[in-house]
Amino acid sequence: MEDIELLCGKCVSKVRNKNEQRVARLMPGVIREVLGDAPDPLDVEDIYALCLNNLRPRYVQTGSIVLREPVDDEDILDELRRAATQVRKHPKHGQKQPAD
Structure with missing residues (x-):
């Protein structure tokens, strides 16, 4: 995937979904609670992506004021x-992944 840095000549690399940091901060406790202390790395990625896909996105840019x-x-x-x-x-690890 190619990074989008310039859009209409303006840098947009600092626009982020604010929920990414919040999910990452809260995720370790839930992982331990549900999967234990040694989760499969693919499970962690799947949980992170699934959670973010199901939350309403909160895009902000540097200097945004959240009211x-x-x-x-x-x-x-x-x-x-x-x-x-x-x-x-329904873990995906151990399953053959489709080719791109």
Whole structure:
């Protein structure tokens, strides 16, 4: 995948989904709770991606002022638990991955 850095001549590399950092901060506890202390790396990636795909995105750029947060930590924890449970029940590791 090619990085998008310039769009209409402007750098957009600092535009990020704010939920990425929040999910990463809350994820270790949920991983331990649902999968234990030694999760498969692919499971971790799947949980992270599934959780972010199911949350409302919160894109911000450097210097943004956030007046209210429509997605709170409890929403993220609930979605992380759902994603972790789904991945635990249907892991992809060990399966042959389709070729690109």
